[in-house]
Amino acid sequence: MKPRFLIVFLKEFRETLRDRRSLGLLALFTFIYPVMLGYMLNQQIERATRPEREGIALSVIGAAKAPTLMAMLKQKNVTITDLPPTTDEQIEALLHGRKIAAVLRLSDNFTADYAAMRPARIELWYNSASDLDARRRDIDEILQVYSSNIAGARLLAHGVSPTTMAPIKLQRYDTGSTAARSAGVIGSILGFLFFPAFICCVSAAVDSTAGERERRSLEVLMSQPAHAWELIVGKWLAAGALSVIGITLELALAHAILIWLPLEEIGMSWRVTSGDLALVCLVSMPLCMFAAGLQIAIAMNAKSFKEAQSTLSFISLVPMVPGVVVSMLDLKTATWMYLVPMLSNQTLLREISKGESVGSLPFVLTFASSAIAALAAVAFASWRMKSERYVLAV
Amino acid sequence: MIQVHEVRKHFGAVQALGGVSFTAQDGQITALLGPNGAGKTTLLRLLVGLLKRDHGSIAVDGVDPAVHPIAVRANIGFLTDQFGLYERLSTREYLTYFGELHGMGKPALAARIDEVSTLLQMDDILERRSKGFSQGQRIKVAMARTLLHRPRHLLLDEPSRGLDVMSTRALRVALAALRDDGCCVIMATHVMQEVSHLCDDVIVIAKGFTVAQGSPQQLCERTGIASLEDAFVSLVGTDEGMLA
Numbered sequence: 141m142k143p144r145f146l147i148v149f150l151k152e153f154r155e156t157l158r159d160r161r162s163l164g165l166l167a168l169f170t171f172i173y174p175v176m177l178g179y180m181l182n183q184q185i186e187r188a189t190r191p192e193r194e195g196i197a198l199s200v201i202g203a204a205k206a207p208t209l210m211a212m213l214k215q216k217n218v219t220i221t222d223l224p225p226t227t228d229e230q231i232e233a234l235l236h237g238r239k240i241a242a243v244l245r246l247s248d249n250f251t252a253d254y255a256a257m258r259p260a261r262i263e264l265w266y267n268s269a270s271d272l273d274a275r276r277r278d279i280d281e282i283l284q285v286y287s288s289n290i291a292g293a294r295l296l297a298h299g300v301s302p303t304t305m306a307p308i309k310l311q312r313y314d315t316g317s318t319a320a321r322s323a324g325v326i327g328s329i330l331g332f333l334f335f336p337a338f339i340c341c342v343s344a345a346v347d348s349t350a351g352e353r354e355r356r357s358l359e360v361l362m363s364q365p366a367h368a369w370e371l372i373v374g375k376w377l378a379a380g381a382l383s384v385i386g387i388t389l390e391l392a393l394a395h396a397i398l399i400w401l402p403l404e405e406i407g408m409s410w411r412v413t414s415g416d417l418a419l420v421c422l423v424s425m426p427l428c429m430f431a432a433g434l435q436i437a438i439a440m441n442a443k444s445f446k447e448a449q450s451t452l453s454f455i456s457l458v459p460m461v462p463g464v465v466v467s468m469l470d471l472k473t474a475t476w477m478y479l480v481p482m483l484s485n486q487t488l489l490r491e492i493s494k495g496e497s498v499g500s501l502p503f504v505l506t507f508a509s510s511a512i513a514a515l516a517a518v519a520f521a522s523w524r525m526k527s528e529r530y531v532l533a534v
Numbered sequence: 535m536i537q538v539h540e541v542r543k544h545f546g547a548v549q550a551l552g553g554v555s556f557t558a559q560d561g562q563i564t565a566l567l568g569p570n571g572a573g574k575t576t577l578l579r580l581l582v583g584l585l586k587r588d589h590g591s592i593a594v595d596g597v598d599p600a601v602h603p604i605a606v607r608a609n610i611g612f613l614t615d616q617f618g619l620y621e622r623l624s625t626r627e628y629l630t631y632f633g634e635l636h637g638m639g640k641p642a643l644a645a646r647i648d649e650v651s652t653l654l655q656m657d658d659i660l661e662r663r664s665k666g667f668s669q670g671q672r673i674k675v676a677m678a679r680t681l682l683h684r685p686r687h688l689l690l691d692e693p694s695r696g697l698d699v700m701s702t703r704a705l706r707v708a709l710a711a712l713r714d715d716g717c718c719v720i721m722a723t724h725v726m727q728e729v730s731h732l733c734d735d736v737i738v739i740a741k742g743f744t745v746a747q748g749s750p751q752q753l754c755e756r757t758g759i760a761s762l763e764d765a766f767v768s769l770v771g772t773d774e775g776m777l778a
Contacts, residue, residue: 141637141639144635147634148635151623151627151631154623154627155622155623158622159622355618355619355621356616356617356618357617357618357619357620358618359618360612360617360676362584363582363607363610363612363614364635364636365607365608365635365636366604366635528586531579531584531585532585
């Protein structure tokens with residue numbers, strides 16, 4: 141005879157496979173998340189590897205009025221395209237195309253004003269929402285330099301030293317490197333890789349407890365010759381199995397993407413071998429089972445599917461807190477971190493991704509901490525289901 | 535045989551059962567009559583060991599459900615006031631699930647499913663998923679689940695509610711067959727006609743106490759009232775239960 145928890149497991153699992161909502165969540169987090177991650181990183185790599193000042197594209201209206209300025213811009217590697225007189229709307233449309241960094245418009249009486257030493261008006265049109273806005277600042281700077289050069293020449297013509305115009309000399313030093321910027325990025329990416337452990341099982345956990353209670357089939361089930369723990373364990377295994385499948389697929393896919401991307405370009409590393417990853421997947425199984433156990437222990441007390449879902453959407457965020465706190469406080473990796481479910485998995489993967497050998501203790505601790513928490517959650521749920529107060533509320 | 539003696543149960547300050555005693559014999563259909571809120575559901579839950587009594591004794595074929603709930607449940611078919619169907623399972627899958635929970639083997643189970651399906655005239659819905667089933671179809675599936683493991687004891691909470699005339703007849707035939715098999719059937723109901731037609735014994739409970747036990751005829755004689763319905767009202771002491 142099949143053990144009863146196995147019977148419950150098989151039935152719940154079959155039911156879940158027929159539930160589009162569960163499968164949808166599973167697919168969303170296993171496929172879309174790693175792909176999104178790959179896309180974001182790829183964007184970052186492209187941006188980092190794009191040569192600096194690689195031709196800033198600038199459109200100018202009335203370029204012929206200021207040949208010196210144009211010469212200076214070209215010298216600074218700005219590609220200039222001449223535009224015929226254009227309306228404001230056309231300029232806006234041009235900037236929204238995000239091909240050019242900015243548009244310069246020289247006013248009609250630019251030449252006359254310039255010759256008469258009145259301020260000659262130049263309009264700088266730009267789109268601050270575009271990622272080309274940094275380039276616009278370069279153009280800004282060039283214009284400033286041009287302006288002070290002319291001012292210097294005019295002062296010199298009047299017998300005044302141009303240095304009067306420059307009471308201070310500013311020199312900028314930027315110590316931020318792409319590598320330092322990316323270090324934070326990989327931390328947060330790894331943190332979120334384990335989040336689906338809590339998402340993939342939520343639908344099954346809620347449906348098999350609060351859902352069954354709402355549909356009033358739980359009393360029937362509890363009147364069968366099966367112990368409360370057998371029912372709970374069956375439901376727990378079914379929900380946990382979804383998370384295990386989800387996390388394993390997701391980690392494998394993320395691994396494939398991270399290996400394929402030239403991460404060294406942005407100072408990140410992914411020195412994880414497939415063997416390492418298999419081990420990480422293995423020690424993440426208890427995390428999945430903990431997620432399922434915790435959700436069942438909580439969801440079974442809710443009177444309806446909706447109530448359980450709203451409670452769980454909050455609870456599922458709690459395991460992320462230690463990881464966020466550690467990265468905010470910028471704590472160094474310590475052994476205690478391997479004792480906190482979720483944080484332990486994040487820390488383990490981060491250390492491995494640096495290419496460091498971590499030894500076996502972190503693996504064992506990561507596995508054991510979640511496994512113990514999972515068993516505690518299941519024990520609590522079984523105890524709860526047996527209690528008279530629960531029977532009455534069903 | 536189910537023997538209940540002086541069973542009491544309270545939830546906090548509320549006394550659900552104040553003293554219930556009766557004996558339901560094998561080979562008999564025993565009706566459990568009582569107004570809403572009389573404690574019928576609590577009593578049935580005590581009998582399957584879902585709740586623990588405060589006082590008294592219960593024996594289902596000599597086994598105490600509070601001590602050996604699993605053994606008692608293995609020998610009880612319990613039709614609750616809820617059907618407890620699963621919308622994503624077909625009737626056959628549903629019955630297989632509960633049959634397996636009762637430890638039935640695959641071949642025996644398949645044969646038994648066909649048997650109860652014929653008995654309850656539900657062959658047409660056997661392979662369908664229960665989403666969209668009518669009230670009658672739902673109760674048939676639940677009834678099939680109750681009978682599946684050939685329990686010696688049946689606890690039925692209003693088994694004929696929502697059934698049309700044909701299905702009610704089929705159910706009566708099924709119950710009569712079970713009685714002839716020697717099963718002990720306890721049936722909570724509000725349909726007096728069903729009680730007079732079908733039941734050999736009647737237990738009347740009100741406000742948590744057994745107020746009478748006997749055959750429908752004995753109850754009428756005891757109260758000196760010819761109609762069972764009026765006899766019941768007189769035993770319960772008020773007609774509020776019938777209005778509720």
